[in-house]
Amino acid sequence: MTDSGKPINPDDYRPHYPFQSHFLALGDLRYHYVDEGSGNPVVMVHGNPTWSFYFRRLIGALSPQYRTIAPDHMGCGLSDKPDDQAYDFRLERRVADFGALMDHLGLDRITLVVHDWGGMIAMAWAVANAHRIARLVITNTAAFFPPGQKSIPWRLWIIRNLSGFATPAVLHGNLFARGAVYMAPHKRLSPSAKRGLLAPYHCPRNRLATLRFVQDIPLVPGDPGYEIVSRTQRRLEGLAHLPMLILWGRHDFVFDVDYYNEWRRRFPRAEAHLWNDAGHYLFEDVPDRIIRQVNNFINKYNV
Template identity: 45%
Template sequence: MAFPGYDFASNFVEINRVGMHYLDEGRGDPVVMLHGNPNWSYYYRNLVHALRDRYRCLVPDHIGCGLSDKPGDDRYEYSLARRVSDLEVWLDHCQATTNLTLVVHDWGGMIGMAYATKYPERIRRLVILNTGAFHLPATKPVPWQLKLARGPLGAMLVRGFNAFSRGAVRSCVTRRPMSSEVGDAYCAPYDSWAHRIAVHRFVQDIPLRSGDRGFDLVTETASRLWLLKGAPMLICWGDRDFVFDAHFLQEWKLRFPEAEVHEYPDCGHYILEDAAEEVVPLIGDFLDSHPL
């Protein structure tokens, strides 16, 4: 199946008998791009095109997402800890364990920073795009959309009607509407009840209180973020994100006051869609200006 702007070779690795799809484009220092929910490696297509002439761009589809396998609960534990383990196994497979640049968005931030704080010596640069690596800020209420998706009607909405994916391509871009072709590409991997399992499990796995699965891992990761202060950090932020909003951005600024921050008041959660013309060159310049 062809997707607009996604003209890359597919690679696969088996992790615990489950297939993970990933991109491996270009040569040079590894730039690892981690997507969130409900998208997939398609989110980074423009950034890969811009960087692959001088960097090795490594972009996985998390298990259950994109072109990766979509196993049932009997074959895969859809948990944060498992995601972090998958990332570690995959990077070992790619022989990419030194001089890493992480580009993280949405759930990719929690997954990537859990890995980064476990191996801070491997991380050289960080690019943060509307994400978190800590608990929900005390001043931030849980958005109603997430409450609805986590509630009794969640399975029917997320897996039956694909409401989370379809809603994202409409509500997560606010500068200009997403084209139908691009929106269809985002949703294409999630074409059935069975294939939407990861989209639903990601929402269900958000640890909001002590005792929730993953809560302790988020606590541990947040407590170790200081280990990454030596790595240059670029933050590009869509201010109209309904989840990762100003409350999250303020937390990043407090933890990393030396970070280079660029805010986009008219942009939403999918910052690489809303502001690709500005953010993609900015990331390239940031990497080039901080050589390893």
């Protein structure tokens, strides 16, 4: 809903998102997710500032053979848009929400597909639930602190630390979501893709999550979420026995090739592909190759 009560216009994301909506009640809030098809589950976890629309092509391609599930983090996509009084926009709560959905659906033998901040959320849950995971698909994300003690990009640092600038710029100017549709892909997005990616973030109230995600990036001890990241990166080796596919767009100013190399260092047996013609939004840049690689990977380990 907008501040004036006007709902999101479905024409901004359909017909490219022809999926039935499902909702899980988390207290007084509704957590939206897609649940299409049947068979072994493939769970897709988006980052910031995307939503389940980002996985629309993969859902469409895999749902004839698999059960495809894609939640929207609270405050994102078609989930409710609470304020700070109604919701704690912290990593701990994000992980708990995701775990509640996995428990609600009773999923195991999961193929987990993660992107951006969705990787940190889902992998924090996965290291504590490795027995429920069958395969991992890692795409331009992290489940550890920045490798080599590197700093976060200055664009994120400004939003994270300079609230006097970031709050009006992100909430009223839609700086983060609107900037991402130009900076995150390597190729020009179609008008329909831009409309779909931006559809949920069409008023200041609906953009709060995109701001809080950046402000919640844990970097030093004492930051909320720091211990979760620390624990997750220590426990990642507990997933080393699982088949893993790493798909990466080279032109990513946040999750750059250093992150790709760190994943490969930690999981040397993983199948990995680095594309020179893709950026952070690699599902938009090279969707056909993504679909082919993921489908082949699942079928290869479909035991």
